[in-house]
Ligand SMILES: Nc1ncnc2c1ncn2[C@@H]1O[C@H](COP(=O)(O)OP(=O)(O)OP(=O)(O)O)[C@@H](O)[C@H]1O
């Protein structure tokens with residue numbers, strides 16, 4: 137059970153991971169269950185009368201189909217926000233939180249290298265993200281029939297969840313890297329929050345400025361949802377960007393962690 | 401002479417804002433208990449954390465168990481036990497859970513070892529750490545440092561928070577380690593604690609080693625307080641000529657004095673009268689130590 141720092145991390149956070157799984161599934165399911173209300177003639181008229189700029193900013197352009205609705209509200213917004221909060225706070229805790237609490241010293245005095253410890257913990261974070269995402273997947277699949285979420289293939293739904301997990305991994309890696317390099321939680325959480333704010337702005341607002349349309353490509357929200365995996369399946373370019381970013385961030389943070397002093 | 405368990409040469413640790421070590425030259429022999437004594441901020445913790453590769457030296461060299469902590473950290477840490485000066489762990493786990501995890505990180509720890517040590521120190525390992533008193537938490541720290549029977553124990557103020565009974569138990573454990581040819585390096589603020597346990601003591605001040613002394617030799621050099629209660633009043637003159645005796649005071653049938661040197665002559669003088677009780681205290685080496693080296697007592701509490 138407690139064979140290494142990978143299982144220990146998951147075991148220590150079993151309650152938190154369970155809570156997050158339930159919360160994300162509940163909130164995501166709640167929003168998904170609103171589809172029949174949206175799917176009414178009145179609502180469609182209302183949306184058609186919205187200014188197109190606003191719809192674009194909210195990614196609501198395709199909101200009149202079940203997949204468009206889920207994509208824009210559940211995956212692109214609410215669940216994305218929850219996953220960011222979870223990934224950043226957990227990522228910041230992987231090294232920096234432990235170090236600030238003064239509990240890292242003892243573990244690092246054991247025969248395992250710092251990189252090994254840190255990478256095992258990041259791997260555990262990935263597993264926790266898969267767990268949280270799976271909980272939501274189960275709930276969405278269960279809601280398809282009772283709430284008329286028609287026209288979504290299971291394959292595309294899986295693809296959406298692959299994007300979601302990687303999206304969380306990016307934010308987790310950002311917080312991990314800043315925390316591992318500095319040993320402090322504030323820069324770790326700050327780094328993650330900054331990426332979230334930039335990502336949100338670059339995805340909805342900034343591209344409406346003339347000459348800044350391209351900035352959307354730099355947003356994690358675009359990598360999550362820009363290619364609409366819920367309608368079009370896996371988006372290889374977006375996934376690759378996220379994978380590369382994760383690798384770069386994790387590697388940079390780990391190298392910096394290996395080199396510096398551990399504070400008491 | 402046995403090979404050194406720890407050797408440092410001109411070890412410097414600069415924190416930027418403060419200097420932790422300022423050219424430490426130290427040699428700790430294999431199989432000894434070495435007491436590392438010094439005032440607050442002297443650099444004890446800095447040295448210890450350098451040995452475990454938690455921090456990196458600015459310059460100079462440290463060799464621990466023949467290895468370089470920087471390049472052979474994993475191998476080195478396999479062979480040593482470490483007790484941080486500030487032993488904090490996540491409170492939401494039982495002592496057993498934590499100790500099992502740490503044992504698993506090490507690989508081979510005999511299953512009964514944790515239970516034996518817990519029983520010896522009187523620790524209930526089923527309780528959540530956060531519900532334990534400070535001393536009981538410290539016991540977990542001591543157990544995890546000792547449980548895998550490492551070649552070298554590096555302990556930062558190991559007895560802080562332990563009651564006198566447990567301090568004595570700790571001394572016994574440290575002596576057993578040395579008796580098996582293994583090495584103990586422990587830091588402390590107080591001489592009286594180190595003297596019961598250590599073979600040698602080194603004093604560090606402002607990041608430099610001031611002196612290293614053998615406890616045995618210090619003991620021989622220091623005066624013991626002796627008190628004798630006789631069956632009847634005794635004349636003070638009987639003890640006036642005894643060599644090595646100072647501060648002689650006779651009040652009726654009670655003699656108090658300080659003995660510096662061999663006890664033979666005093667014993668024979670005492671034996672001339674019927675004796676009821678005799679007490680000879682272990683010398684407190686603090687005095688002799690700081691007198692002989694003019695280090696200043698304020699420095700070491
Ligand atoms: N992380 C750090 N950053 C800056 N200065 C530090 C740091 N750690 C220690 N120091 C400084 O280095 C010096 C030595 O500190 P160290 O903790 O090694 O002393 P110590 O002998 O263990 O003291 P104590 O008996 O209080 O535990 C002190 O002046 C301290 O202020």
Ligand SMILES: [Mg+2]
Nearest residue numbers: 444445446485
């Ligand atoms: Mg200290």
